[in-house]
Amino acid sequence: MALLEIRGLAAEVEGKPILRGVDLSLPEGEVHAIMGPNGSGKSTLAYVLAGREGYSVNAGSVRFDGEDLLAMDPEARAAVGLFLAFQYPVELPGVGNANFLRTALNAVRRARAEPEIDAMKFLKEARAALKRLSMSEEMLKRNVNVGFSGGEKKRNEIFQMALLRPRLAILDETDSGLDIDALKIVANGVNALRGEKFSALVITHYQRLLDHIVPDKVHVLSEGRIVRSGGPELALSLEESGYAGLVAEAAA
Amino acid sequence: MSAALRQTGENFSARYQGLAPRLPGPPDLRRRAAAWFDRHGLPDTRDESWRFTSLRPLAGIVFSRAEDQDDTAPSLLARLPPTEAPLLVFAQGRMRADLSRFPAGGQAGLSVASFANEPSFGNVPESETEPLSALNTMLAEDGARIAVAPSADAGTLVLLHLASGHAEHPPAFHPRHQIRLGAGARLTLIEIALGTSVYLHNPLTEVVLAEQAELLHLRLQDESAAAFHLASLHVALGPGSAYESVALVRGARIARSELTAAIVGEGARFALHAAQILGGEQLADITTVVRHLAPGASSRQSIRNVLTERAHGVFQGRIAVDRIAQKTDGYQMNKALLLSEEAQINSKPELEIFADDVKCSHGATVGALDPNQLFYLQSRGVPKAEARAILVAAFLGETLEAIPHSWGRSVLEGAVQSWWKDRPL
Amino acid sequence: MSAVAETIETVSAVTEGGYKWGFETEIETELAPKGLSEETIRLISARKNEPEWLLAWRLKAFAAWQSMTEPGWARVKHPTIDYQAIHYYAAPKKPAPRNLSEVDPELLRTYEKLGIPLSEQAALAGVEGSRVAVDAVFDSVSVATTFRETLARAGVIFCPISEAVREHPELVRRYLGSVVPTGDNFFAALNSAVFTDGSFVFVPKGVRCPMELSTYFRINARSTGQFERTLIIAEDGAYVSYLEGCTAPMRDENQLHAAVVELVALNEAEIKYSTVQNWYPGDAEGRGGIYNFVTKRGACRGRKSKISWTQVETGSAITWKYPSCILQGAESVGAFYSVALTNNFQQADTGTKMLHLGPDTKSTIVSKGISAGHSNNTYRGLVRIMPRAARARNFTQCDSLLIGDRCGAHTVPYIESRNPTARLEHEATTSKIAEDQLFYCRSRGLSEEDSVNLIVNGFCREVLKELPMEFAVEAQKLLALSLEGSVG
Ligand SMILES: Nc1ncnc2c1ncn2[C@@H]1O[C@H](COP(=O)(O)OP(=O)(O)OP(=O)(O)O)[C@@H](O)[C@H]1O
Numbered sequence A: 001m002a003l004l005e006i007r008g009l010a011a012e013v014e015g016k017p018i019l020r021g022v023d024l025s026l027p028e029g030e031v032h033a034i035m036g037p038n039g040s041g042k043s044t045l046a047y048v049l050a051g052r053e054g055y056s057v058n059a060g061s062v063r064f065d066g067e068d069l070l071a072m073d074p075e076a077r078a079a080v081g082l083f084l085a086f087q088y089p090v091e092l093p094g095v096g097n098a099n100f101l102r103t104a105l106n107a108v109r110r111a112r113a114e115p116e117i118d119a120m121k122f123l124k125e126a127r128a129a130l131k132r133l134s135m136s137e138e139m140l141k142r143n144v145n146v147g148f149s150g151g152e153k154k155r156n157e158i159f160q161m162a163l164l165r166p167r168l169a170i171l172d173e174t175d176s177g178l179d180i181d182a183l184k185i186v187a188n189g190v191n192a193l194r195g196e197k198f199s200a201l202v203i204t205h206y207q208r209l210l211d212h213i214v215p216d217k218v219h220v221l222s223e224g225r226i227v228r229s230g231g232p233e234l235a236l237s238l239e240e241s242g243y244a245g246l247v248a249e250a251a252a
Numbered sequence B: 001m002s003a004a005l006r007q008t009g010e011n012f013s014a015r016y017q018g019l020a021p022r023l024p025g026p027p028d029l030r031r032r033a034a035a036w037f038d039r040h041g042l043p044d045t046r047d048e049s050w051r052f053t054s055l056r057p058l059a060g061i062v063f064s065r066a067e068d069q070d071d072t073a074p075s076l077l078a079r080l081p082p083t084e085a086p087l088l089v090f091a092q093g094r095m096r097a098d099l100s101r102f103p104a105g106g107q108a109g110l111s112v113a114s115f116a117n118e119p120s121f122g123n124v125p126e127s128e129t130e131p132l133s134a135l136n137t138m139l140a141e142d143g144a145r146i147a148v149a150p151s152a153d154a155g156t157l158v159l160l161h162l163a164s165g166h167a168e169h170p171p172a173f174h175p176r177h178q179i180r181l182g183a184g185a186r187l188t189l190i191e192i193a194l195g196t197s198v199y200l201h202n203p204l205t206e207v208v209l210a211e212q213a214e215l216l217h218l219r220l221q222d223e224s225a226a227a228f229h230l231a232s233l234h235v236a237l238g239p240g241s242a243y244e245s246v247a248l249v250r251g252a253r254i255a256r257s258e259l260t261a262a263i264v265g266e267g268a269r270f271a272l273h274a275a276q277i278l279g280g281e282q283l284a285d286i287t288t289v290v291r292h293l294a295p296g297a298s299s300r301q302s303i304r305n306v307l308t309e310r311a312h313g314v315f316q317g318r319i320a321v322d323r324i325a326q327k328t329d330g331y332q333m334n335k336a337l338l339l340s341e342e343a344q345i346n347s348k349p350e351l352e353i354f355a356d357d358v359k360c361s362h363g364a365t366v367g368a369l370d371p372n373q374l375f376y377l378q379s380r381g382v383p384k385a386e387a388r389a390i391l392v393a394a395f396l397g398e399t400l401e402a403i404p405h406s407w408g409r410s411v412l413e414g415a416v417q418s419w420w421k422d423r424p425l
Numbered sequence C: 001m002s003a004v005a006e007t008i009e010t011v012s013a014v015t016e017g018g019y020k021w022g023f024e025t026e027i028e029t030e031l032a033p034k035g036l037s038e039e040t041i042r043l044i045s046a047r048k049n050e051p052e053w054l055l056a057w058r059l060k061a062f063a064a065w066q067s068m069t070e071p072g073w074a075r076v077k078h079p080t081i082d083y084q085a086i087h088y089y090a091a092p093k094k095p096a097p098r099n100l101s102e103v104d105p106e107l108l109r110t111y112e113k114l115g116i117p118l119s120e121q122a123a124l125a126g127v128e129g130s131r132v133a134v135d136a137v138f139d140s141v142s143v144a145t146t147f148r149e150t151l152a153r154a155g156v157i158f159c160p161i162s163e164a165v166r167e168h169p170e171l172v173r174r175y176l177g178s179v180v181p182t183g184d185n186f187f188a189a190l191n192s193a194v195f196t197d198g199s200f201v202f203v204p205k206g207v208r209c210p211m212e213l214s215t216y217f218r219i220n221a222r223s224t225g226q227f228e229r230t231l232i233i234a235e236d237g238a239y240v241s242y243l244e245g246c247t248a249p250m251r252d253e254n255q256l257h258a259a260v261v262e263l264v265a266l267n268e269a270e271i272k273y274s275t276v277q278n279w280y281p282g283d284a285e286g287r288g289g290i291y292n293f294v295t296k297r298g299a300c301r302g303r304k305s306k307i308s309w310t311q312v313e314t315g316s317a318i319t320w321k322y323p324s325c326i327l328q329g330a331e332s333v334g335a336f337y338s339v340a341l342t343n344n345f346q347q348a349d350t351g352t353k354m355l356h357l358g359p360d361t362k363s364t365i366v367s368k369g370i371s372a373g374h375s376n377n378t379y380r381g382l383v384r385i386m387p388r389a390a391r392a393r394n395f396t397q398c399d400s401l402l403i404g405d406r407c408g409a410h411t412v413p414y415i416e417s418r419n420p421t422a423r424l425e426h427e428a429t430t431s432k433i434a435e436d437q438l439f440y441c442r443s444r445g446l447s448e449e450d451s452v453n454l455i456v457n458g459f460c461r462e463v464l465k466e467l468p469m470e471f472a473v474e475a476q477k478l479l480a481l482s483l484e485g486s487v488g
């Protein structure tokens, strides 16, 4: 069985149906891309998977490693290894980045019955990760995402991912707002984790990210449904022709 | 309280006693108001809500009942810039049909009557237990009763309050106005108060907005510099209704403008943009209480004070959010510019919140003109006085520019501009 | 369950079990008879071997108090206090110790349990540089003061005020009541009449106090009031950082605590006064708890003097407290940093007064209120700029956080200016914990409770960072504990 099994998932926000039956199967170790027009429900899917309040699931199921993901609290999902890099990372005034990360890391480790790590060891790991991501150490002292530029926020998400080492990362437009160098850094961050025990759903609008993170599969989400799935070449053809054709096809 | 101020209060009670049998309308409410007023008299600074505003200048003045006729009204009327809009004129607190003007056959959807002919005290909850309201309830003789039929757009109505005072025998009048908009009705009401010499103008205005009704309420208080303006305004907002007001205070020796808004309908919108521009010995006080009693409503209050010479500005504003008023969005900002050594400001913005899912904030700033900005303008060749005027105008700009009614805006802007002329800034 | 509902449940699940300082010490206590009269005052004065002038001073205050009524303007409600049902003097029976080795071991154990080491060795064993000298006040008397000799070598006087009255009468006489006059307000007058002990600090000209000073107040005896009096004087160029902590046993009765604190800062002197107030708050139904009616005021008398108040208020059934600064000296600076957390049926009405008298004076106010349960939390503050305070500056930030829809958060600032060159800015906000912040934390693996704590701590950061290190950690734990419950 695949690591993530989404079957007939339908969800609404404030009475407005957004997801209308999503089927998606992500085998362990694979990276899939999700593309689709603005407002098609990509972020909604990501939030539903991460357990954000306010989204009601009307139908369907989601299994993560065989377990009912939808029954879990957000923190339990993090503990089993789900990580969402937010499209719009949230600011936490007064909360230091280092403190936040260590608290999160130890919470996750506790839940996994792993030993907590002390401040020194944490700092060492954090510094190493920052270095790999070409980020400044000053980042650790600042408050979580407060006053960060758009690109810094995205990199901070990847930094968190690097430390938390999830089994499944959902990257919601982590590439948007990044300059070319940062894009490579983010891609390297993901590629560094790639392996049998790491899977990812990469939500993006652009082929340029997929040049660096080559997906095993590409899915197109439109009006709350996966309307087309294919190999990496699908993304390339979309780049050429846009969604218009696909959307019309699906509607027909 | 000083004995002289108590005496002034007692004179009102005595006048009520004398007039009572002849006063229009049901007597019960008046009697209760009079009893309350008898006990409490005029407020003094030991009252928490009057701590900054002393009525001592009223002490010893014996106000008399306003004479029915006066001749200065037409000349005051002439001060008004020309307008085509229907005009409802009050002089000395009495409706003056002879000076009012309506299109032949009336304005569609709009009905106007007088309190004198159709007395009703409406439904103002505090009208017997708040000093200014009690005084009005006790002595009201006339007033406007304006109603807009459901769904009607009644356009613009200008409501004019003229007063001619007297230095030795100052008159007092206590008009009682009522403005009711039916469901989905709309109206732009422009109120202007003008006067000469010494008098007391003590109006009470009740505004009731039914579901989805919208009132744009523009007010210019330009009373005589020797007069007293003690006004209370009570607004009730039904579901989805909108009350928007722009008010300019520049007249009167002492002005107290109380505004109580009760947001009883879900999703209603309340907005008040007010400015007080004061000089000389003026004391002007805006006191507001906005009660959120229903969910999902918003309130915005923005108050600007420009104070020069020995003027004293006061703003007290409370946003009170009831437990059921979830998703309230309340905001209040009070800014003051002190332009002289002896000007002073007192500000008390208050939040009283009992619902958790709300967003409420207030802010206040007090200061002088920014010397950097002044210097910047001067360095570009603008003379100092003009530079100051530009900056003060910019400070007030936000309040006036937003007025979505061109005649109304020109009246208020004109009042600001003529204010400069008399003042060495 | 929605995150918010859970948060509310979490928070409201706090029971008296959450108060870890609620034990009582079995110790023989001498009590004055209940009630307040001239006789009581004479007894207190006699017990303390006070000079005649101080007795006269107390009696004057008592006379003033008798003509006063309890202030009614604060947003707090409580049954009428019977001032005749209180013991105004309670002291451990054993004779006063002359040095630490003579302190009753039961008392030492009490303070150990509270985490306050009264043995200098134990304190010294801690990290160098984080030494804190402690004055421990138990009910009406100071039972021990540590590091006195070290301090004396630097010229700093740190002792119980009752001792200062005897040893340094000229200083006490000069400054006592000079900031908070005996008839200042109802509770200050009461305190002046019956105050029993408290700390006295004198930092002479040019001296930087070599360590943090702290007083730890403990109410133990039943039906007593605590009326301590603290007086801190920093002469020209002196610096001192002073910390105050307090706890009390859990009881069904309400106990009265009416303290007065006076600070005097002369030219270029600086006093930092920090409080972590953790008096027993009462139980989940609002039974018991301390009535904390406190007058704290500092006078920045000298040019460029500085006084800052930092407080973390988590305890007490009722808090009525407005640490203030009188900014007389030119260029003097006042600050007020406050976190007030109320839960269950607690009521807090707290804030500050900044009176700007001198030119170029500056003040900063940062207030963070957190209301949960059925509590009410009010910020009440006054900033007044007098005509001579040219170029005065004030910045005020008041934020309130509501947790649950049974509590109230209120903000009542008074802003007054009579000088055109002064500049004041005031901002206040009220909101609940943002859903997206909670979700973000939880999606990183933090439990709901930890997420709330983290966000609340972040909300209070600006204030907590003003506390000395050891206190900041303590305060953080206290905030978490006050919000603690079983996460469901
Ligand atoms: N809280 C909400 N209330 C109402 N509508 C919402 C809400 N959240 C999302 N929507 C709507 O749901 C639809 C899907 O939104 P979503 O954010 O999932 O799109 P998306 O595919 O991620 O788009 P983009 O590419 O622009 O990021 C949009 O039409 C959006 O406006």
Ligand SMILES: [Mg+2]
Binding pocket: A042, A043, A044, A087, A172, A173
């Ligand atoms: Mg999106």
